[in-house]
Amino acid sequence: MISRLEALCLEKGLKMTGQRRVISQVLSEADDHPDVEEVHRRALLIDPRISIATVYRTMRLLEEAQVIERLDFGDGRARYEEAGADHHHHLIDTRTGRVIEFSCSELEAIKERIARELGYRIVAHRLEIYGVPLDEEEGKK
Amino acid sequence: MISRLEALCLEKGLKMTGQRRVISQVLSEADDHPDVEEVHRRALLIDPRISIATVYRTMRLLEEAQVIERLDFGDGRARYEEAGADHHHHLIDTRTGRVIEFSCSELEAIKERIARELGYRIVAHRLEIYGVPLDEEEGKK
DNA sequence: ACTAGGAATGCGAATGATTTTCAGTATTAT
């Protein structure tokens, strides 16, 4: 039972160590956007001798290998998610920290058009929406 | 000759010290997106005894008072610009670091619609495009 | 399976941006 990410690492010819296998598994099983500390915490449950430095190194390696994506939700730390899934963006509930994913082809098209009009080819982009639930608002009135 | 930002600070009832006056002036005169070090550098030209700690404190104060906006272009440090101007986003040239501002009401409308559909009211949002010039690409071919 | 050599790990120290602490100083209302 090798994880999706482990398979990807093998394809890319990365040396597979025990800790990389564990971290790959953690990331393959994650359906959220964990930060490094959280990945480390989950990795320790599988193998209690993985150091945080190795998690940092591995996250960077996987990011450079394009198998995971680094996100930034405005607090100081980097969040990660498996790459390759459908392109999407995030709406962050500022009250609870809950993250909702969304995608919108119109948005992507407009963004492409804007870059083209400005004479640029897009190499990356980021879009995040921070919000509060509408129903909580009603409650206040 | 009090600067725009100084006027805003006075309106908000902030205590006006020499260093705040200087930093307000620097920010009022800026037409780019300086980071804290750069604001400090420019402030020192006006008054050479302003400490970087005070610049950090004042930037935070001004941000909380909503007279400036904090930006994040992906490198580790915060950038700032005067708030209140027309809402816009940024395209960052990854080769040169050049920043191009743009705005697009369609984009804003779609973003509002998405949030509403997800049951949220937007309290903040960010959109940046990172790109490389099209003409440089042609040159390569 | 065995081994050599290069790469990866764990630990702690180093970094870089930002914040905080604290003693001294400036600002504002009286």
Added chain:
DNA sequence: ATAATACTGAAAATCATTCGCATTCCTAGT
């Protein structure tokens, strides 16, 4: 002018992340 209070500079503290280095682990070649 004075007192109360907020602000400042300098250095220490934080926090996330990276690095240095001695040790250990893979993997290709035997």
